[in-house]
Amino acid sequence: MSRFVITGATGFLGGKLAQRLARSHELALVKRKQTPIPAWGLNHPGLTWFDKEELGNKSPFEQPVEAVIHTATDYGRGNAAPTRVLEANLIFPMLLLEQALNHKVKAFINTDTTLNRMVNPYSLSKKQFLDWLNLFESQLTIANLKLEMLYGPGDHNQNLITTSLDAFMANKPEMDFTPGEQVRDFIFIDDAVDALSKVTEALPTLAKGINEFQVGTGCKTTLKQFLKTAKILSKSKTRLNLGALAYRDQENMCSVADTTALNRLGWQPRTSLEQGLCLTIEHLRAQNAPK
Numbered sequence: 001m002s003r004f005v006i007t008g009a010t011g012f013l014g015g016k017l018a019q020r021l022a023r024s025h026e027l028a029l030v031k032r033k034q035t036p037i038p039a040w041g042l043n044h045p046g047l048t049w050f051d052k053e054e055l056g057n058k059s060p061f062e063q064p065v066e067a068v069i070h071t072a073t074d075y076g077r078g079n080a081a082p083t084r085v086l087e088a089n090l091i092f093p094m095l096l097l098e099q100a101l102n103h104k105v106k107a108f109i110n111t112d113t114t115l116n117r118m119v120n121p122y123s124l125s126k127k128q129f130l131d132w133l134n135l136f137e138s139q140l141t142i143a144n145l146k147l148e149m150l151y152g153p154g155d156h157n158q159n160l161i162t163t164s165l166d167a168f169m170a171n172k173p174e175m176d177f178t179p180g181e182q183v184r185d186f187i188f189i190d191d192a193v194d195a196l197s198k199v200t201e202a203l204p205t206l207a208k209g210i211n212e213f214q215v216g217t218g219c220k221t222t223l224k225q226f227l228k229t230a231k232i233l234s235k236s237k238t239r240l241n242l243g244a245l246a247y248r249d250q251e252n253m254c255s256v257a258d259t260t261a262l263n264r265l266g267w268q269p270r271t272s273l274e275q276g277l278c279l280t281i282e283h284l285r286a287q288n289a290p291k
Helices: 012-021 080-103 121-135 160-169 189-205 223-233 260-264 273-288
Strands: 003-007 027-033 047-051 069-070 106-113 143-145 149-151 174-177 187-189 210-213 238-244
Touching: 003 080, 003 238, 012 027, 012 189, 069 080, 069 189, 069 210, 080 106, 106 121, 106 189, 121 143, 143 149, 143 189, 149 160, 149 189, 149 273, 160 223, 160 273, 174 223, 187 189, 187 273, 189 210, 189 260, 223 238, 223 273
Parallel strands: 003 027, 003 069, 027 047, 069 106, 106 143, 143 210, 149 187, 174 238
Antiparallel strands: none
16 A cells, blocks of 8 residues: 655645545645644544644654655735745745655655746746756656646635636626636546546656646636636626736736646546536535525
8 A cells, every 4th residue: 555645635636636545545644733634534544644834843754655746835815925935835845855855755746837937926936846846857756737727616715716606606796807818728626636646546657757747628718718607507697897807917828738648647537617617506506505
């Protein structure tokens, strides 16, 4: 039975991946000290939890580890201090990488962004960590997974998808957007977890150094199409003010995954945008229903 160190296991993607891998692997899960252990992670014999603030005293690498799977991140929203973003997205994973190298861990899986490097502190810090991974690529197998637009039930991150869906469900009178001509690739959470699981299983077959995987469906959808589809499926009366906002600096106008590398591992997306949105909307309705 392999043992993996996973960061971000109290979050959206990392939590669902940890629940999947816990069926057949031992997991050392790293979280912030102030974050409670989720209900699914309590009293599970194959799980050990570590507080990242105390890694100097209690290390997840005291037992043999097959790989580190790094999904934790700080998006820098809400006017977060750049130093906080830097600590979460560069200093913390560097600490894990250093410990992994010291303990001869064979592999490191990193979740990366498709954003341009200089869009914001989040994207810059993510690309800076990738630079460091490249520096040590001769010493271990690295799988770098570039995530497209992830969505699905249980996402509590404040992003364009979640805030739009919440507004639609509440019938907010209106919302301002850019013209919405950006082409994006929306991937449902279960398909993304399948992709990460496939990469984890394939680690022994991957070459040493950087192995790139683009995690998306390969389907092109404009932001405008996404918003209109979500509004129709949620039966919302919210007015979309498309064009009320300007595009941000260095906006990537087309980001769509090339899934060839994942396809070689036997992975294919199974959830269409309409199916995924329906499941997400049903979840939100159930959450908002009177108790």
